Amino acid sequence: MVEKTVIKAKAKRHAVVDREHCAACGACEAVCPRGAIVVWKGSFSVVNDDLCVGCGRCSTECPASAISIEVRA
Numbered sequence: 001m002v003e004k005t006v007i008k009a010k011a012k013r014h015a016v017v018d019r020e021h022c023a024a025c026g027a028c029e030a031v032c033p034r035g036a037i038v039v040w041k042g043s044f045s046v047v048n049d050d051l052c053v054g055c056g057r058c059s060t061e062c063p064a065s066a067i068s069i070e071v072r073a
């Protein structure tokens with residue numbers, strides 16, 4: 001029996017947070033369909049790059065314009 005190995009490619013884009021401008025409101029965390037962004041210890045949001053698909057919902061919702069969607073390096 002041959003086992004298949006599935007390698008999932010990461011999305012080309014991802015969310016990047018400007019921590020200086022993040023107000024830790026949690027709006028991004030609430031709208032992310034992938035659970036890829038969370039407010040860390042009430043300070044600022046952090047993105048789990050393995051989960052983020054770059055959909056941009058968090059960026060649209062952010063009242064502080066602290067999230068940009070960028071092409072992965």
Ligand code: SF4
Nearest residue numbers: 032052053055056058
């Ligand atoms: S870009 Fe989409 S998947 Fe990535 S953190 Fe924002 S809402 Fe979640």
Ligand code: SF4
Nearest residue numbers: 022023025026028062
């Ligand atoms: S929505 Fe914007 S201001 Fe609010 S926690 Fe997320 S990055 Fe910070």
